[in-house]
Amino acid sequence: MKRWLAVALALALSAWAQGVLKVGVVVSATGRAASLGIPERNTFLMLQELLDRQGGVAGRKVQFVILDDASDTTQAVRNTRRLVEEDAVAIVGTTTTPASLGMIPVVAEAKVPMISLAASKDIIHPVDAQRFWVFKTPQTEELMARAIVVDMAARGVKTVGYIGFNDAYGEGWARFFEAEAKAKGLQVVASERYNSSDTSVTGQALRIIARRPDAVLIGASGTPAVLPQRTLKERGYGGLIYQTHGVANPDFLRVGGKDVEGTLLPAGPILVAEQLPGTFPSKRVALDYIQRYEAKYGIGSYSTFGAHAWDAWLILRPALERALKRADADKDLAAFRAALRDEIEATRNLVATHGVFTFTKEDHLGLRFEDAAVMVRVEGGRWKLERTFR
Amino acid sequence: MDATILGFLLLDGLQNGVIYGLLAIAMVLVFAVTRVILVPIGELLMFAPLSLVWLQEGRIPGTLGLAVALGLLWAGVARGRGAWVPLLGALGLSALFFLALAVKPLAYGAAVLLVVYLGVATYRVFFQPLREATVLSLLIMAVGLHVAFQGLGLVFFGPEQFRPEPLLKGEVAVGLSWQGVLVLLFAFLSVLALYAFFRFSLYGKALLAAAESRLGARLSGISPEEAGMVAFGIASLLAGLSGLLLAPLINAAYFMGFMLGLKGFVAAILGGLASYPVAFLGALLVGFFESFTSFFASAYKEALVFLLLVPALFYQSLRARAVEE
Numbered sequence: 001m002k003r004w005l006a007v008a009l010a011l012a013l014s015a016w017a018q019g020v021l022k023v024g025v026v027v028s029a030t031g032r033a034a035s036l037g038i039p040e041r042n043t044f045l046m047l048q049e050l051l052d053r054q055g056g057v058a059g060r061k062v063q064f065v066i067l068d069d070a071s072d073t074t075q076a077v078r079n080t081r082r083l084v085e086e087d088a089v090a091i092v093g094t095t096t097t098p099a100s101l102g103m104i105p106v107v108a109e110a111k112v113p114m115i116s117l118a119a120s121k122d123i124i125h126p127v128d129a130q131r132f133w134v135f136k137t138p139q140t141e142e143l144m145a146r147a148i149v150v151d152m153a154a155r156g157v158k159t160v161g162y163i164g165f166n167d168a169y170g171e172g173w174a175r176f177f178e179a180e181a182k183a184k185g186l187q188v189v190a191s192e193r194y195n196s197s198d199t200s201v202t203g204q205a206l207r208i209i210a211r212r213p214d215a216v217l218i219g220a221s222g223t224p225a226v227l228p229q230r231t232l233k234e235r236g237y238g239g240l241i242y243q244t245h246g247v248a249n250p251d252f253l254r255v256g257g258k259d260v261e262g263t264l265l266p267a268g269p270i271l272v273a274e275q276l277p278g279t280f281p282s283k284r285v286a287l288d289y290i291q292r293y294e295a296k297y298g299i300g301s302y303s304t305f306g307a308h309a310w311d312a313w314l315i316l317r318p319a320l321e322r323a324l325k326r327a328d329a330d331k332d333l334a335a336f337r338a339a340l341r342d343e344i345e346a347t348r349n350l351v352a353t354h355g356v357f358t359f360t361k362e363d364h365l366g367l368r369f370e371d372a373a374v375m376v377r378v379e380g381g382r383w384k385l386e387r388t389f390r
Numbered sequence: 391m392d393a394t395i396l397g398f399l400l401l402d403g404l405q406n407g408v409i410y411g412l413l414a415i416a417m418v419l420v421f422a423v424t425r426v427i428l429v430p431i432g433e434l435l436m437f438a439p440l441s442l443v444w445l446q447e448g449r450i451p452g453t454l455g456l457a458v459a460l461g462l463l464w465a466g467v468a469r470g471r472g473a474w475v476p477l478l479g480a481l482g483l484s485a486l487f488f489l490a491l492a493v494k495p496l497a498y499g500a501a502v503l504l505v506v507y508l509g510v511a512t513y514r515v516f517f518q519p520l521r522e523a524t525v526l527s528l529l530i531m532a533v534g535l536h537v538a539f540q541g542l543g544l545v546f547f548g549p550e551q552f553r554p555e556p557l558l559k560g561e562v563a564v565g566l567s568w569q570g571v572l573v574l575l576f577a578f579l580s581v582l583a584l585y586a587f588f589r590f591s592l593y594g595k596a597l598l599a600a601a602e603s604r605l606g607a608r609l610s611g612i613s614p615e616e617a618g619m620v621a622f623g624i625a626s627l628l629a630g631l632s633g634l635l636l637a638p639l640i641n642a643a644y645f646m647g648f649m650l651g652l653k654g655f656v657a658a659i660l661g662g663l664a665s666y667p668v669a670f671l672g673a674l675l676v677g678f679f680e681s682f683t684s685f686f687a688s689a690y691k692e693a694l695v696f697l698l699l700v701p702a703l704f705y706q707s708l709r710a711r712a713v714e715e
Contacts, residue, residue, distance in 0.1 A: 033549075034549045035548075035550055166691075199406060200406055200681070202399065203688065204685070206399065223550045223551035224551065224643075227640070251551070255552065
């Protein structure tokens with residue numbers, strides 16, 4: 001915390017320094033999404049050290065101005081405005097979908113490229129006048145829903161029950177999952193909602209069990225995703241249980257314990273990087289990130305969320321190098337920002353920790369399904385690779 | 391919808407309802423004696439299981455720091471006469487916490503005493519100086535404390551949930567664990583104990599007198615300040631114990647308290663913030679209603695539960711007459 005403040009302060013003081021490329025970073029380092037935002041922030045602190053050692057990008061110093069939005073949309077928008085005014089060449093962030101959506105009009109008006117670290121497809125689709133400036137690195141619900149549906153079909157599942165958060169996350173999953181399921185001939189027989197602060201989901205669980213689905217998908221994130229799974233098991237549900245990639249953190253395993261054994265979930269391949277086959281494209285990059293992160297923050301400290309931040313920089317770095325050749329960031333910031341946006345969109349076959357990025361005019365996610373999702377099973381309190389889609 | 395499902399739903403509603411009921415009783419009691427609507431009761435409830443988890447993991451929870459800080463403020467407010475009570479309390483509490491690191495079973499007692507100490511200190515520091523203020527000022531203070539305590543909970547315990555080990559493992563029958571039985575038993579005994587307390591003990595009678603008329607109580611030698619402290623003490627005791635018993639069933643997190651407290655408040659409102667039995671029955675109604683709406687219309691559950699307030703408030707407004715503060 002102190003160190004991070006010190007970094008932010010140092011950056012603010014060195015605003016006069018010529019030739020420094022400022023990259024704005026907004027993350028949710030505190031508040032509800034902190035368990036996602038902290039590894040993202042840590043990743044950028046780590047990158048700052050790395051860049052200081054290397055002397056920056058193409059001989060230009062790079063400084064990350066890291067601001068905390070406290071998991072709050074208003075704060076994220078305010079931070080974005082500030083970063084735009086402080087001449088950031090690009091903005092990375094933020095952690096959550098609603099806040100990222102709030103930032104879009106600001107960056108679009110100021111014509112600053114932005115790479116979001118949040119999940120929803122709505123952030124980059126459709127690529128209209130505003131989203132022209134916006135890219136993102138995490139897999140969408142749509143992509144992950146496809147992974148689940150493909151896996152369900154392969155296991156002979158015919159009927160599915162759904163229970164998800166009564167918020168944008170749960171609704172998004174319900175929408176994309178039901179669309180994907182329909183296309184594959186799966187029948188969604190129950191669609192229930194609950195709140196992350198709920199103390200009981202007995203009613204919803206009973207309703208699902210009464211319909212006897214072959215599998216249940218829980219559209220929730222973090223530790224509150226444990227409650228429905230435990231209730232289903234306590235009420236004697238014996239079918240398959242799927243979770244979303246929103247639970248891929250150690251806290252879920254800690255709180256879930258025995259209740260979440262055997263859970264199936266789609267995840268970014270980095271979650272099980274060591275178990276990936278040697279031919280898997282992102283394996284080497286993922287292991288490299290994990291090794292660096294654990295060297296700095298301790299064994300077992302890495303998460304898939306920090307890796308999204310790393311991917312954002314993997315995309316940004318070559319784009320910066322190319323943009324520096326086309327425009328002068330000191331003389332004409334607007335032209336440089338525009339050039340940078342074009343160069344990000346020109347990214348082709350970039351191997352990152354979560355997959356391979358190829359942006360196009362219509363696709364600002366750029367991940368290929370086969371490389372960006374794997375199925376994982378919880379076994380013995382650990383993540384175990386179940387299958388890849390290659 | 392068959393008999394089994396009906397049974398499960400009723401049981402689920404009962405289990406949640408009794409906890410709302412205890413919180414509702416605590417709120418009615420505190421309101422009657424001090425005119426404070428105890429919004430932060432959910433946070434007091436939350437502090438207990440999370441402090442327990444911290445102690446069991448061999449760490450001193452930040453809540454102890456909060457208690458000591460409030461204790462010092464309390465001593466400051468009390469000045470001279472009576473200042474040694476909070477200081478001694480804080481000292482004893484700290485000693486108990488460090489002892490609990492070594493002797494694990496003590497952690498339960500430490501967590502409950504912490505919450506009681508926090509509750510009483512909260513009254514002494516924040517509400518007693520405001521005792522002549524309007525109900526609205528007291529409510530504003532209460533809401534402020536709720537926000538502050540929840541924020542502190544996030545700082546102390548982080549954003550994730552924790553699951554303490556249940557006191558009693560295993561299931562009695564399908565749908566009811568021993569821990570659930572413990573919750574029901576606790577609620578039953580609490581109601582009984584409260585009844586006996588108010589009916590037979592001098593303190594209880596004094597408390598009722600203070601609730602009835604503060605001036606009258608004062609004239610007959612009952613100190614309203616002391617009554618306020620006892621009311622807050624009982625309320626936080628109920629909250630702390632409920633939290634400890636409930637946490638293994640529902641997972642504990644910094645945000646767990648608000649919804650529980652709010653539903654307790656809905657129940658208390660159903661009882662017009664005056665009647666204990668009606669508040670408790672109202673809480674059971676909220677529990678059952680919640681359980682059934684989560685079966686039939688899960689997406690609208692919260693909205694429907696809070697919609698229960700409308701007829702209750704309407705009824706209250708019809709009955710209302712101008713009363714002196």
